[in-house]
Amino acid sequence: MSKPSLLKKLNLKYPIFQSPMAGVSTPEMASAVAAAGGLGALPLATLDFTQDSVTAFEKLDKLVEATGTNAVNLNFFCHEVESPPSQVQADNWKALYRNVIADAKFKQVIDSTKFANGNISFKEIERDQDKLAKLVDKLKSIKPSIISFHFGIPSNNIIDELKKIALVFATATSLQEARHLKSNGIDGIILQGIEAGGHRGQFIDTFQPHLDEDLSTQALFHKVKQSLANDGIYLVPAGGITSPNSVKYYLNQGADAVQIGTAFLATPESSSSKFFTKYSGEESTVMTALVSGKPARCVRTPFIDDVVQKNQFPLSDLPPYGYAYDAYKKLKGELGANGGAGEDIGFYLAGQNHFQLRKGKSTSEVMQELTRELA
Template sequence: MLKNKMTQLLKIEYPIIQAPMAGGITTSNLVAEVSNAGGLGMIGAGYMTPNQIREQIKEIKQYTSKPFGINLFIPNEFAYTDSEVKLANQVLKPIRNQLHINEDPNLDIPTCDQVFETFNEQIKVIIEERIPVCSFTFGIPSEAVISELKQNNIFVIGTATTVEEAVEVEKSGMDIVVVQGSEAGGHRGNFISPSQDSLIGLMSLIPQVVDHVSIPVIAAGGIMDARGLMASLCLGALGVQMGTAFLTCIESGAQKVYKEAIMHAKEDQIVLTRAFSGKWARGIKNKFIAEMEKHEDLLPDFPVQNALTQPLRKASSAQQNADYLSLWSGQSPRLAKNQTVESLMKSIITEAKNINNSFFRY
């Protein structure tokens, strides 16, 4: 069950993809170790500049000769008013003062032109560096981008949260679709229906998508071990994408206070919020999320709110203050462990084979 069309296409040993978590979590060491262990390591490049991407790619190539991939955010048009930004800054001011932040967050708000220009430059780097796999979140790239990537022998992966989105991913010509259940940590890849209208659980989503598309389906959302892998395979997926399980690994770039928060969290503490970025995301409820609940409807959309809270998150990280960090996590934190990537991968594969043998024994 661990060898199939997906592993053949991606030239990997096991049907396990490390989720491309943006924001510095997917270090070169993490990505390389996943690939070296037989999975597919992924760079979370959503917030990276083209130069940063190129530098990390070159570094990873020094650590592994195995395939690895990269993930980009699809840019979307966005607008905001000065009054929205002013109101958001007023709400955030007490926290900024508490963290002794003096820099002006308005300086970090990008323009639409800047976002689209950065995306195009990111694509150029990926092609020039001959990365074998490129995935996308928050939408579908243009026909021209997909065509250019495939002409350069790059496998293209889309992200979907509903059957309708998965069908559109296939229609666009992408090779594989990652289906994200509502259990998934961080930002989910919805792009047709609003986030709150696409909260389908993974075990319900997988078989429905499998019945409506012909391209390989990868399952994501709350999967932490061999049980999630084997359940996904039984429902028709050809592999899994795991985030939180790798986030708490030793090679991850997540702050120590972040990893500890996940490993001490309970499943009912994992909530949805748009307070940090302006886009709904799942993470551990902390002081910031609690304080922002009454203001959420007034906050500007992504990426504006994300830019406004960036200094806050940066200061919190430097101070190891979990109260104001975005502690993104899937809904299975009790299964998280502090271990090496090699240990995690070995345990998943060993247990998967045991489950498979036990199943067929009866």
């Protein structure tokens, strides 16, 4: 099945998508990517559209306004709805962090940590038809270029409704997931290889990570392309794409665009720029679920080593995603507010090719370099 060019469909100069990167990317980054001819992204997982307050909608309006364009990818998380942690899970989390944080004066901070759901799944919004309708109306008024999902997809009825507003994309980490997305009417697939930084978008066999084939971006792209080549669906590889040559490679191999995140981590528009402009680049990365509750690739630091080595609990006996991540963020904020624990407990999400970062360059300059082979 033939399909129109994604570049023409989105009115882009270059087939480069900025990764949403919740907690890292900013409206300024999305604006710079868009101004350079690519597609910027705004992560929305931390906005709680399930509440009666208009705050989430006001924040969304401000994000789009700060970006300066509605030609963006609005990204939602769509994982299964988690229950609040049990007392045992909460106690285990506190025991773990008491072992990790060496400074005794912060034990009380750890013990008093409260658990809330800090990452709202689109599936939660779907449970309330009034709030869902309000969000859909808001998306209609914004008219973004793409509405995308990570960790799964909403119901078919909602997908059909959203496709009237924008192209609908979702993340796959395997051929099985890609086929599932295609069969449910998704317009395009972000093919997230194992090299990619941030949270792994796996949504089939989520509770059996040993079944993850850990496909590289290249292997995943070619495997899915071979299977779905004639199905009229857009394919966008993501993970380990940090150089002009890697961009050109995937486009020459038939990718409709590429999605890039790690290359922008050290830019002044990145919320993680303070760390990534100072680190050596020789650090390795590791995939761990112990900080947020879901597997995520991050820079291996002494803090991450401590969390992994000192943990004595299976993941199921710790708070689930959203709650674990919120508690960690609160703890990090409290330690900073109290003068610091004398140690860096940052959770620095990055892909395996983070050593290729262009320090001292802006998002615009990184885009110029990435697109230099694409005249």
